[in-house]
Amino acid sequence: MKVLAISGSLRAASINSALLRTAARLAPPEVEVTLCSVVGDLPLFNPDLESHPPSSVERLRAEVKAADALLIASPEYAHGVTGTIKNTLDWLVSFESFVNKPVAVLNTSPRAHHADSALRETLRTMSAVIVESASVSIPLLGTNITESGMAELPSIAQAIRDSLAALHSAVMWQPSEHGPAFPVDPR
Amino acid sequence: MKVLAISGSLRAASINSALLRTAARLAPPEVEVTLCSVVGDLPLFNPDLESHPPSSVERLRAEVKAADALLIASPEYAHGVTGTIKNTLDWLVSFESFVNKPVAVLNTSPRAHHADSALRETLRTMSAVIVESASVSIPLLGTNITESGMAELPSIAQAIRDSLAALHSAVMWQPSEHGPAFPVDPR
Numbered sequence: 124m125k126v127l128a129i130s131g132s133l134r135a136a137s138i139n140s141a142l143l144r145t146a147a148r149l150a151p152p153e154v155e156v157t158l159c160s161v162v163g164d165l166p167l168f169n170p171d172l173e174s175h176p177p178s179s180v181e182r183l184r185a186e187v188k189a190a191d192a193l194l195i196a197s198p199e200y201a202h203g204v205t206g207t208i209k210n211t212l213d214w215l216v217s218f219e220s221f222v223n224k225p226v227a228v229l230n231t232s233p234r235a236h237h238a239d240s241a242l243r244e245t246l247r248t249m250s251a252v253i254v255e256s257a258s259v260s261i262p263l264l265g266t267n268i269t270e271s272g273m274a275e276l277p278s279i280a281q282a283i284r285d286s287l288a289a290l291h292s293a294v295m296w297q298p299s300e301h302g303p304a305f306p307v308d309p310r
Numbered sequence: 311m312k313v314l315a316i317s318g319s320l321r322a323a324s325i326n327s328a329l330l331r332t333a334a335r336l337a338p339p340e341v342e343v344t345l346c347s348v349v350g351d352l353p354l355f356n357p358d359l360e361s362h363p364p365s366s367v368e369r370l371r372a373e374v375k376a377a378d379a380l381l382i383a384s385p386e387y388a389h390g391v392t393g394t395i396k397n398t399l400d401w402l403v404s405f406e407s408f409v410n411k412p413v414a415v416l417n418t419s420p421r422a423h424h425a426d427s428a429l430r431e432t433l434r435t436m437s438a439v440i441v442e443s444a445s446v447s448i449p450l451l452g453t454n455i456t457e458s459g460m461a462e463l464p465s466i467a468q469a470i471r472d473s474l475a476a477l478h479s480a481v482m483w484q485p486s487e488h489g490p491a492f493p494v495d496p497r
Binding site for chain 2: 132133134135162163165167168169170171200201202203204205206207208209210211212213216237241244245247248249
């Protein structure tokens with residue numbers, strides 16, 4: 124299973140990006156997690172460019188199309204989603220490969236419910252399949268934990284492994300890419 | 311009074327941008343409305359660049375600082391704010407001239423309550439003063455109305471004039487830039 128990991132922060136020391144890199148390290152052999160590197164290269168969304176999208180947008184769409192599932196981790200800025208994650212999604216709104224795509228949403232700051240709710244509302248509106256069993260809160264904000272620290276701390280490492288396992292089983296259970304438009308969540 | 315108008319859409323034919331340009335045309339002599347032209351030039355927000363912000367960000371901040379009030383009109387994309395408007399605000403989160411700034415939020419699509427609510431929540435979190443008497447719904451989405459059409463249609467022209475008048479009186483009533491942190495709304 125190919126998982127495209129998307130961070131909503133461009134900060135080099137972003138705890139959300141670090142979490143996604145840790146997920147790539149901890150992934151079992153049957154799951155390949157790749158961090159989306161094009162997010163920071165995307166132009167601001169402009170509907171006028173939809174017919175001839177810039178190359179960075181083409182790359183984003185190709186990566187999304189090739190992925191069996193998405194793993195999103197994004198911070199909250201001023202009680203809202205980051206402009207960066209919303210801009211990424213804005214370029215995917217009219218992209219048909221996004222429909223029915225299984226998505227897990229990781230939240231590194233459980234207190235930050237505004238951005239998490241808004242992100243989920245947008246994903247549902249875009250007809251993604253939010254895999255609830257894989258969408259977990261992993262409180263990391265303010266901990267200054269390193270990437271190695273996450274991989275070595277049993278509670279965090281296990282939460283990441285459980286999320287990937289749940290995402291994997293949701294993808295395996297999904298009948299086909301033209302399957303049901305309602306959330307597939309085999310619990 | 312100087313009003314900086316910010317559109318959350320980069321589309322050339324954006325109804326939100328057209329509404330703001332119409333506001334600039336209809337503004338009374340004591341109110342000068344200028345459309346912020348830098349929104350589409352901003353890079354995606356990156357906290358690492360905060361200490362040496364790019365020139366477009368410096369321009370945005372200078373325009374915000376020089377303005378007595380802001381007038382925002384932004385569409386809803388996939389039940390959320392546009393990445394473009396949130397990215398603009400993300401660059402202003404730590405900018406002290408934004409605090410206590412009177413802001414009117416125009417909504418061209420009254421059915422689109424998700425983006426309107428999220429935008430207001432973020433503005434409140436950033437300690438802007440939302441001027442409710444100037445924040446009106448002007449249903450335009452799907453009407454295909456032109457800029458001249460807006461200026462000539464009495465109901466729309468009056469709604470715009472009323473909004474600017476309310477914004478003007480809110481700014482006049484505001485005691486000082488170090489005034490109260492609660493909304494000033496002289497109704």
